[in-house]
Amino acid sequence: MATPKPRVKLPKSAAAGEVVTIKTLISHEMESGQRKDKDGNVIPRKIINKFTCEFNGAPVFSCDIDPAVSANPYFEFSAKVNEAGTFKFTWVDDDGSVYTDEQKIDVK
Amino acid sequence: MKKRFSAMAVGAFVASAMAVTGAQADPVDDTLSIDGVEIITRTKAPEGLPFDEVYSGWLFREAETRATEADSFANPGMLSVERGEELWSMVDGSQGKSCASCHNDAAETMKGVGANYPKWDEDAKRPINIELQIDKCRVENMGAEAYKFDSEQQIALTSYIKHQSLGMPVSVDLSQGELQSWWDKGKQAYYTRTGQLNFSCASCHEDGLGKHIRADHLSQGQINGFPTYRFQQAAMVSLHSRFRGCIRDTRAEMPKAFSDQLMALELYVTWRGTGLSVETPAVRH
Numbered sequence: 001m002a003t004p005k006p007r008v009k010l011p012k013s014a015a016a017g018e019v020v021t022i023k024t025l026i027s028h029e030m031e032s033g034q035r036k037d038k039d040g041n042v043i044p045r046k047i048i049n050k051f052t053c054e055f056n057g058a059p060v061f062s063c064d065i066d067p068a069v070s071a072n073p074y075f076e077f078s079a080k081v082n083e084a085g086t087f088k089f090t091w092v093d094d095d096g097s098v099y100t101d102e103q104k105i106d107v108k
Numbered sequence: 109m110k111k112r113f114s115a116m117a118v119g120a121f122v123a124s125a126m127a128v129t130g131a132q133a134d135p136v137d138d139t140l141s142i143d144g145v146e147i148i149t150r151t152k153a154p155e156g157l158p159f160d161e162v163y164s165g166w167l168f169r170e171a172e173t174r175a176t177e178a179d180s181f182a183n184p185g186m187l188s189v190e191r192g193e194e195l196w197s198m199v200d201g202s203q204g205k206s207c208a209s210c211h212n213d214a215a216e217t218m219k220g221v222g223a224n225y226p227k228w229d230e231d232a233k234r235p236i237n238i239e240l241q242i243d244k245c246r247v248e249n250m251g252a253e254a255y256k257f258d259s260e261q262q263i264a265l266t267s268y269i270k271h272q273s274l275g276m277p278v279s280v281d282l283s284q285g286e287l288q289s290w291w292d293k294g295k296q297a298y299y300t301r302t303g304q305l306n307f308s309c310a311s312c313h314e315d316g317l318g319k320h321i322r323a324d325h326l327s328q329g330q331i332n333g334f335p336t337y338r339f340q341q342a343a344m345v346s347l348h349s350r351f352r353g354c355i356r357d358t359r360a361e362m363p364k365a366f367s368d369q370l371m372a373l374e375l376y377v378t379w380r381g382t383g384l385s386v387e388t389p390a391v392r393h
Contacts, residue, residue: 005190009181027187071342072184 004028004048006101008089013106014081022053022061025074026091026099032067048073050092056085081105134318135167135327136174142387143180145275151383158314159328164384165392168318168327173339177391185267185337185389188344192268195261201252207265210249214272222270223278223386226375228285235290235371238266239346257365263344267335270388277383278332280375287375294376297369303360309377329354330381331374333390340393347374 009023026048033045045067052062061077079087084107091099140147149164166174176182197208211217222238229236229244236244242265243254255262282288298309312321313329320326334347345353348365351373355362363369 005187007181023181025181025184025187072187074182074184076182 004091004093004097004099006089006091006099008087008101008103010087010103010105012104013108016082016107017080019078019080020105021076021078022087023074023076024051024053024089024101025072027072028091028093030067030069030071030073034067046094048091049094050090051075052090053077053079054088054090055079055081056083060087081107083107135163138167138174140164140166140174140178140387142178142274146385147275147387148277148383148385151277154379154382157380162330162381162384163328164332164381164387164390165327165330166333166387166390168325169392173391173393177387183337183389183391184342185335185344185391188264188267188335188337189271189389191260191264192266192271195265196268201246201250203249203251205250207245210245214269218269218272220273220276222273222388223276224280226280226287226371226378228287230285233286234368235287235375237347237366237371237374238269239348240366242266242269258346258349263335263346266346267344267389270335270386273386274388275385277385278378278381280379280382282379290372290375291379293368294372294374294379297373298376302355303358305358307358309354309373328380329377330384331377332381332384333387333392335388336390336392338392344389 004026006024006026011020014020028048029046030048031043031046033042033047035043037043047065047067047069049065050062051065051073053060060079061075063075065073084105087103087105089101089103093099135150138149140149147164147166149166150161153159153162166177176184180186193214195207196214197206199206199209207214225241226235226237227241229240239255239262242262246252247254255265280287282291301308301311309329312326316326317328318326331347331350334350335344336350337343338345346365348370351370352362352365
């Protein structure tokens with residue numbers, strides 16, 4: 001599996017006070033830890049266990065993720081934008097890796 | 109949703125009585141556009157088919173599944189396409205070349221390619237599809253090894269190449285080489301009953317069209333969206349893997365991927381979808 005690659009989609013600009021839709025997707029195999037390989041050994045769990053979204057440092061959305069979530073987790077949520085700024089997205093992997101993405105938004 | 113369970117429209121789709129039981133349901137009345145590209149999901153059938161119109165499998169799926177394909181961001185198959193884009197310019201083999209070394213920008217050079225395969229391979233004296241064409245390039249021009257069947261790279265690169273033809277109508281030129289005789293072989297395979305269940309492709313995709321087998325709404329079995337993202341596997345599924353899966357479900361012995369039998373079937377079934385848009389990567393359940 002290639003290195004997990006985050007993708008984020010949100011508008012480049014919005015009216016002040018507008019509620020925008022944010023879509024996020026990360027490629028990840030989300031190995032549940034409940035499968036066994038051909039020799040009967042448990043395949044170690046490796047999932048994204050936490051996702052957060054911040055706007056100018058303030059939390060917008062966050063969640064803990066458990067093994068039942070499928071591969072390539074996709075999250076869609078909305079946020080009210082009162083000022084221009086930067087959304088920061090963070091995915092935390094079981095092995096300690098952290099994948100991040102940032103996207104700016106202007107206020108018209 | 110109620111509309112979908114209305115009686116079958118009068119027309120060529122009056123299916124004959126057969127073993128597959130279940131409610132009848134029409135393909136939905138919906139249109140598909142992906143990133144501004146209009147996708148032809150229903151069109152006049154090529155002459156010789158027992159249908160008036162051919163339908164993309166997209167019209168037979170649930171609203172949520174259809175919406176996932178319509179949004180290229182939400183479509184998990186696009187991850188594979190992006191991976192294919194990486195592979196396109198990745199150097200491999202003894203010649204120090206990548207696909208891009210000869211073919212430059214795939215958006216230009218590969219446009220339309222996915223809509224016009226399989227083609228006739230004069231060297232091998234048999235039809236060639238995208239997967240085999242990639243392997244031929246890798247072995248003969250790059251000095252690299254052929255991809256293993258259904259390797260992640262093979263599916264990704266095939267998806268990337270076919271995606272360059274998104275929206276373009278499928279059309280195969282049967283006048284090349286001996287393609288016509290392979291088409292005949294493919295047609296014969298399509299209508300031959302096999303396996304312990306004694307099913308042919310036509311049992312489900314012609315006679316059973318529009319019916320349900322358990323939770324599955326039977327489509328025409330069109331292949332214009334392959335490789336396809338399937339929720340069942342939560343992964344991209346190649347055409348030959350899907351063929352093998354169908355054949356396994358009839359409890360017959362599965363032919364090998366890219367075998368003569370499956371290449372003939374690919375050619376014939378591709379022809380059955382003449383005029384439908386390439387949808388790669390389609391989303392199905």
